[in-house]
Amino acid sequence: MENLEFNYPSANRQVTGRSHVGVAGSGDMELLMQPSETSEAHVSVLTSVNGFGHAWKAVMDRFFSKYDGAVRIEINDAGATPGIVMLRLEQAVEALGK
Amino acid sequence: MTTTDGVIEAPAFVRRNTFIELNARARAQSLMDPGSWRELVGPFDRIQSPWLAAQNIAPQFDDGCVVLKGKIAGKSVVVIALDGGFQAGSMGEVSGAKMATALDLAAADSEHGKQTAAVLLLETGGVRLQEANLGLAVIAEIISSVLRLRQYAPVITVISGTVGCFGGMSLVAGLSSYVIMTPEARLGLNGAEVIEQESGIDEFESSDRDLIWAIDGGEQRVGMGVADLLVNDDSGEIAAGVRRFLNSEPPRVYRSQQVDLYRERIAALDTSAQIDPHSIREAWGRKEGAR
Numbered sequence: 001m002e003n004l005e006f007n008y009p010s011a012n013r014q015v016t017g018r019s020h021v022g023v024a025g026s027g028d029m030e031l032l033m034q035p036s037e038t039s040e041a042h043v044s045v046l047t048s049v050n051g052f053g054h055a056w057k058a059v060m061d062r063f064f065s066k067y068d069g070a071v072r073i074e075i076n077d078a079g080a081t082p083g084i085v086m087l088r089l090e091q092a093v094e095a096l097g098k
Numbered sequence: 099m100t101t102t103d104g105v106i107e108a109p110a111f112v113r114r115n116t117f118i119e120l121n122a123r124a125r126a127q128s129l130m131d132p133g134s135w136r137e138l139v140g141p142f143d144r145i146q147s148p149w150l151a152a153q154n155i156a157p158q159f160d161d162g163c164v165v166l167k168g169k170i171a172g173k174s175v176v177v178i179a180l181d182g183g184f185q186a187g188s189m190g191e192v193s194g195a196k197m198a199t200a201l202d203l204a205a206a207d208s209e210h211g212k213q214t215a216a217v218l219l220l221e222t223g224g225v226r227l228q229e230a231n232l233g234l235a236v237i238a239e240i241i242s243s244v245l246r247l248r249q250y251a252p253v254i255t256v257i258s259g260t261v262g263c264f265g266g267m268s269l270v271a272g273l274s275s276y277v278i279m280t281p282e283a284r285l286g287l288n289g290a291e292v293i294e295q296e297s298g299i300d301e302f303e304s305s306d307r308d309l310i311w312a313i314d315g316g317e318q319r320v321g322m323g324v325a326d327l328l329v330n331d332d333s334g335e336i337a338a339g340v341r342r343f344l345n346s347e348p349p350r351v352y353r354s355q356q357v358d359l360y361r362e363r364i365a366a367l368d369t370s371a372q373i374d375p376h377s378i379r380e381a382w383g384r385k386e387g388a389r
Contacts, residue, residue, distance in 0.1 A: 001151050020141045023121070023183040024158040032141060032159060048156045076146075078156040 004045040004056050008064040011041035015069040019095035022080075022088045029080035033092040036070040047077035059085050067093060115333040117258050118282060122164045122179035125219050125258070128333045129177055129340055135168030138176075139196055147190045149229050158184045163193035165200045171341050174214045176204045182221030182261035189267060190226040194236020201243035201253075208250035215251040215344055216244075218274065219258070223289065224265015237266035244273050248352070252276060254343045256336060257325075259283040262314065273354050276343040277325035278336065279316030285325060286314040312375045321379040324353065 018034035036042055043060055059082045073092070080088065107113075117125060127135065139145055141159035150157045162184035166177045178197050180187040189197075197218075204214040225233035244253050255274040257263045262284030263271050271277055271285055279285065288296075290304035303309060312318060320328040326343070329335040353360075363382060367373060 001154055018142065020159070023181060024156040025183040025185075028183075029156075030141075030158055032144075034142070046151065046156065048154050074144075074159075076156045076158055 002045075002047050002050045002053070004043075004047065004053055006043040006045075006057065006060050008041040008043075008060075011064050011068050012039050012070050013068045015071055015096065017096045017098070019092045019098075021091045021095055024076040024078045027079050027081070028084060029075055029077040029088055031088050031092050032074045033071050033096055036072040039070055041069065041071050041073070043073045043075070045075040045077060047075075047079075049077070049079050055082055056085075058082070059089075062086070063089050069093070069096075071096075114330070116331055117333045117336050118260060118280070118331045120333070121183065122162070122181035122219065122221070123166075126164055126166045126177040126179040126217075129170060129217060129337050130166060130175070131169045131171070135166040135177075138165040138167055138200065140164075145192055145196075147192050147226075147229065149190065149232075150185075153228050155185070155228065161190060161192035161196070162187060163196045165196055167200075170215075170217070170337075170344060173344055174207070174212060175217055175344070176200050176214060177217045177219065179219035180222045180267075185226055185228075187220070187222035187261050188224065188226035189222060189233055189236055189240075190229040191232040191236060193226075194233065194240060198236060198239040198243045201240065201247050205243065205247040205250060208247065213251045216247055216253045217340055218253065218255045218270065220255055220263040220267055220271060221258070221261040222263055222265070222267045223261065224267050234266070237269070240267075240270055241273060244270055248273070248275050248348070252343055252346065252348065254278065254340055256340065257283040257285055257316070258331060258336065259316075262286070262289075264289045272324070273352070275348055275352070276327070276346070277319075278327045278329060278339045278343070279319055279325045280329055280331045280336075281311075281316045282331055283316045284311065284314035285316075285319045290314070318375050318379065322375075322382045323384045 015035050020032050022030040024030045144159050146157040147161050162181040164179040178200055204216050207214040252275040254276045255271045256278045258280050259282035268287050290310045293302040294304040316328055319325040327339050329339050
């Protein structure tokens with residue numbers, strides 16, 4: 001198991017609502033998204049696959065290069081590929097607006 | 099399929115409102131009166147299994163058990179749905195405690211004059227082996243909670259598939275007031291792979307899907323009288339089945355009270371030749387006075 005934390009100070013737009021997407025099943029992940037308690041975005045990942053911190057950082061960097069919401073993201077990961085991670089992030093943003 | 103004005107119309111099996119393809123939360127919501135439900139101990143409460151991460155398995159924020167309190171056709175119900183996508187819907191300390199407590203709250207409400215039924219959407223392989231004795235203990239708690247509640251209000255189990263309902267949770271299905279299944283669903287104490295592993299491939303071949311469904315499948319289980327209603331994988335049909343049983347009188351005699359009947363039936367089986375599923379249906383199928 002590995003715990004990864006990321007902060008994105010540039011993501012400081014206030015958001016409302018919360019969303020829950022995905023499932024912690026093989027090759028997939030579960031994600032909670034809600035407004036951050038601080039003025040920046042915070043990501044916390046618990047993954048069952050060790051040694052992929054650089055890949056997680058690359059996906060998160062790319063996501064937050066386009067998204068500016070000050071969100072708190074918590075992820076339970078059971079081996080999602082980077083493509084699935086991005087899909088779940090986008091799905092959570094979409095669900096947040098509803 | 100093309101209609102006369104040239105519009106292409108999908109066949110009925112495509113147009114159907116599938117239940118199986120919904121996740122646990124959406125399944126529960128699809129059965130309930132719109133806007134009537136609220137979730138108890140949801141994912142944002144973050145009550146997760148404390149045991150899985152220690153074994154290098156990702157936990158889930160709701161531990162794979164969704165509890166919605168609300169109404170179906172105006173009647174007070176609690177709908178408890180297991181998420182087959184997470185650890186095959188297995189029952190751990192947290193998911194089991196959620197189910198048992200929800201059933202106990204429904205029983206307490208019912209005892210105080212506010213009848214509250216339970217609908218269990220079971221997609222589960224039974225006890226979560228990673229939580230060992232705690233998993234076994236919660237099954238016992240759920241069983242005692244079902245026995246308490248069913249005196250006051252119906253406990254309706256729906257097994258839609260595709261995981262099916264096995265292990266200790268098959269006992270919970272067996273103790274329910276009513277069981278609804280689809281042809282895709284399976285119900286059994288031991289799953290096919292466990293039987294093959296323990297007793298050999300001659301006993302039960304776990305790769306033979308026709309054989310597995312002929313024995314564990316919804317058509318056979320309803321046909322032999324251990325489940326009550328066979329419906330298609332359609333949210334409307336499943337919801338109609340649930341409403342029908344919500345409005346039914348409790349069973350005159352529960353299957354779990356018919357120990358002598360089932361003992362006699364098993365004793366009467368002729369094991370000198372291979373018994374086929376059809377003959378069990380013929381011999382055990384719903385007859386007058388059976389229930």
